[in-house]
Amino acid sequence: RKEVEQDPGPFNVPEGATVAFNCTYSNSASQSFFWYRQDCRKEPKLLMSVYSSGNEDGRFTAQLNRASQYISLLIRDSKLSDSATYLCVVSPGGYNKLIFGAGTRLAVHP
Amino acid sequence: DTGVSQNPRHKITKRGQNVTFRCDPISEHNRLYWYRQTLGQGPEFLTYFQNEAQLEKSRLLSDRFSAERPKGSFSTLEIQRTEQGDSAMYLCASSSDRGPNQPQHFGDGTRLSIL
Numbered sequence: 001r002k003e004v005e006q007d008p009g010p011f012n013v014p015e016g017a018t019v020a021f022n023c024t025y026s027n028s029a030s031q032s033f034f035w036y037r038q039d040c041r042k043e044p045k046l047l048m049s050v051y052s053s054g055n056e057d058g059r060f061t062a063q064l065n066r067a068s069q070y071i072s073l074l075i076r077d078s079k080l081s082d083s084a085t086y087l088c089v090v091s092p093g094g095y096n097k098l099i100f101g102a103g104t105r106l107a108v109h110p
Numbered sequence: 111d112t113g114v115s116q117n118p119r120h121k122i123t124k125r126g127q128n129v130t131f132r133c134d135p136i137s138e139h140n141r142l143y144w145y146r147q148t149l150g151q152g153p154e155f156l157t158y159f160q161n162e163a164q165l166e167k168s169r170l171l172s173d174r175f176s177a178e179r180p181k182g183s184f185s186t187l188e189i190q191r192t193e194q195g196d197s198a199m200y201l202c203a204s205s206s207d208r209g210p211n212q213p214q215h216f217g218d219g220t221r222l223s224i225l
Contacts, residue, residue, distance in 0.1 A: 004152075008150075032210075032211045034213075042218070043201060043216040043217060043218050043219055044153065044201075044216050045216070046213045046214070046215075049211060049213070087152050087153075089152075091211075096141075096205065096211065096212065096214065097143070097155050097158060097166065098143075098145075098153070098155065098203075098214060099155065100152025100153050100154070101152050102150065102151050102152050103151075103152055
């Protein structure tokens, strides 16, 4: 079983739609949680950290459920520029080695 | 540009050759990481340096792989006797150790193709 599991998609949505991605992780001792975004053939870039109380950054909302070992990302009012692969990432803490899921592809169309 | 810098961007080589990649982290970052990413997968952790000390190596890092960070600044990753399975994107990241959950900043990566 992979340490971080994500639905690979693709999710094809029209502009303006709301889309949600989910992710589960296997190590209950994980301490830090992130969503990264990766454009085709580019490096991953931090989208947002995920906190236990949930957090929001503009159109993006992240939630963490430690009991269920589940992380989510909600994107509201999708833009064409949101088309990318979204990587769910956990870390055991300490120096924060990152453990990535395989990513969920999002395609936003006009 | 003060981001993480990697070179070369692309490397094509024949099976059995040795290759070396370089990573220059963000200057004030003392943590440096190497990851490998294959098509359709997320990056996989390879190794971690705190300053010049290599503190963790993944089981993915066979004895053909060696990484160094001799002065605690730039790092090199060498692959000896390359195999076709080594074809991947090799990503370097750096972060600060000031405070918890410091984000890792990635370089553009070195794409390795083994013929």
